[in-house]
Amino acid sequence: MDALELCYLSAGELSRLIRDKEVSPVEVIDAHLARIEATEPTLNSFITLLPEPARAVARRAEAQIQAGNYRGPLHGIPVGLKDLFNTAGVRTTSGSRVFDNFIPKEDCTVAARFQQAGAILLGKLNMHQFAYGPTGENFDYGHMHNPWNPDLVTGGSSGGSGSAAAAGQCTITMGSDTGGSVRIPAALCGIVGLKPTYGLVSRAGLTPLSWCLDHPGPMVRTVEDAALTLNAIAGYDPKDVASAGREIPDYTAALTGSVQGLRIGLPREYFDAPLDAEVAAAVAAAVSQLEGLGATVTEVSLPMFRDSQAISGAILMAEAAAYHRELLARDGDKLTPSVRLRLEAGLFVTAADYLKAQQARSKFNQEMARLFQEVDLLAGPTEPVTAPPILASEVTIGDRTVGVTGALTQYTRPYNISGTPAISLPCGFSESGMPIGLQLAGKPFDEATVLRAAYAYEQATDWHRRRPPI
Amino acid sequence: MPGENPLTRENFDYLAGAAGLDLNDPHLDELFSYVQVALAGIEGLAEIDVAGAEPDLAFNPAQQFQAFQE
Numbered sequence: 260m261d262a263l264e265l266c267y268l269s270a271g272e273l274s275r276l277i278r279d280k281e282v283s284p285v286e287v288i289d290a291h292l293a294r295i296e297a298t299e300p301t302l303n304s305f306i307t308l309l310p311e312p313a314r315a316v317a318r319r320a321e322a323q324i325q326a327g328n329y330r331g332p333l334h335g336i337p338v339g340l341k342d343l344f345n346t347a348g349v350r351t352t353s354g355s356r357v358f359d360n361f362i363p364k365e366d367c368t369v370a371a372r373f374q375q376a377g378a379i380l381l382g383k384l385n386m387h388q389f390a391y392g393p394t395g396e397n398f399d400y401g402h403m404h405n406p407w408n409p410d411l412v413t414g415g416s417s418g419g420s421g422s423a424a425a426a427g428q429c430t431i432t433m434g435s436d437t438g439g440s441v442r443i444p445a446a447l448c449g450i451v452g453l454k455p456t457y458g459l460v461s462r463a464g465l466t467p468l469s470w471c472l473d474h475p476g477p478m479v480r481t482v483e484d485a486a487l488t489l490n491a492i493a494g495y496d497p498k499d500v501a502s503a504g505r506e507i508p509d510y511t512a513a514l515t516g517s518v519q520g521l522r523i524g525l526p527r528e529y530f531d532a533p534l535d536a537e538v539a540a541a542v543a544a545a546v547s548q549l550e551g552l553g554a555t556v557t558e559v560s561l562p563m564f565r566d567s568q569a570i571s572g573a574i575l576m577a578e579a580a581a582y583h584r585e586l587l588a589r590d591g592d593k594l595t596p597s598v599r600l601r602l603e604a605g606l607f608v609t610a611a612d613y614l615k616a617q618q619a620r621s622k623f624n625q626e627m628a629r630l631f632q633e634v635d636l637l638a639g640p641t642e643p644v645t646a647p648p649i650l651a652s653e654v655t656i657g658d659r660t661v662g663v664t665g666a667l668t669q670y671t672r673p674y675n676i677s678g679t680p681a682i683s684l685p686c687g688f689s690e691s692g693m694p695i696g697l698q699l700a701g702k703p704f705d706e707a708t709v710l711r712a713a714y715a716y717e718q719a720t721d722w723h724r725r726r727p728p729i
Numbered sequence: 730m731p732g733e734n735p736l737t738r739e740n741f742d743y744l745a746g747a748a749g750l751d752l753n754d755p756h757l758d759e760l761f762s763y764v765q766v767a768l769a770g771i772e773g774l775a776e777i778d779v780a781g782a783e784p785d786l787a788f789n790p791a792q793q794f795q796a797f798q799e
Binding site: 471563565566568569570572573576584588592600601603604606607608612614615616617618619620621622624625665 | 736741748750759767771776778779785
């Protein structure tokens, strides 16, 4: 098989070939390393690339599979981790030169679970510094570039994860999502990004941004791959105090292709917010398609949507400042100035404000819970616009000019507040050729329904089959 | 300090000092402007009726004991 084709196979497709010994993990890794070599000068997805360790693991995987010891669907699959997932013996920078030489002694739980599943780590992926920004700009390791147009942002903070998956540099990547950092780059780069329920995937060994808003999640090219990845990484972890002790189903069993009988709600407040007309049209078409497939679509109301920025902003600012306080005192002048300002601003959020935000979060979640008595899923745009230019501070949406950070997080933050699962998947392209994302959100720990609807939509469309012109 | 008096430079300097920031650092001028904008972004909190709502904070002593024992 052509090397480029190997790079664009999904984990599901690739795993069947590996299992049947039609393709070797060594071929797969070599193809991806060649793809990285060809595209990395444009994309800058990686902070640390691990070609020789990856080849060595691939040779071991090949020997294991030849000997009849196939471990399952991730065995031999190339994976990239955002550079805030600790990896034993491999530097983990969190996107800052201050941590250029930080080499963790232990793997984070997610990395360990990938390793147990036989996945092969290709490298550590570029990111917005400390995950504190939604664009994928990094002044220490270079900005990330969107594979669909390198002058535009990938979205962030998991920008390298977005570009690497979209451009066929990795089959599976992982991001972390505090205000949208998995779903934003997924939408802007035209891939699938799943933010699981808070507590489903362990945060142990990840650099925190906000303890109570951080969610690790997969960034892949198909919904099946999101399910396969979740099968490998979800589950109780005593090292994470928020880890949920729940039975983990086989998420691929939810991929039936049917949405018959599902009740989908469209919060009307989402459409009062700044929203580009092309994005609105693509999302409306996607929702109609789901309706045509058998779902029931109704308009619903989430009045506290308008409070979501204040609630998550206060929590995020206070927690990020608390976590990074010693760093600010020691090395503040070595941080990217905009990130330093954001972190220091959190020092001025009072304890009373923080607790008021947590009270408001309770109210917000009560409202969300009431809504989920009426519907099984909420649908809407992931992003109000397609990818803005790199270093843009404002974006014009219709007749309104708004800040990029607020715009890119307006539809994603609510599900960090609620901790409920939300997925972004491609649902169209703008006239300029940039991807548009549909966001589907479900009840706590009901990833199965989210994946079920996303898969049905994906199978009825071909947006996920398009490849960026790189 | 959403919903309260606007942050004055005097109050800012007091809080910056309490937070351990170097009050002689010229960077503080830029930070003062930034903090005013950032706090304006959370002013909406003041308008939210939270009567009867307990802060949504995760604390699970049983789980913490279990993690320690493992």
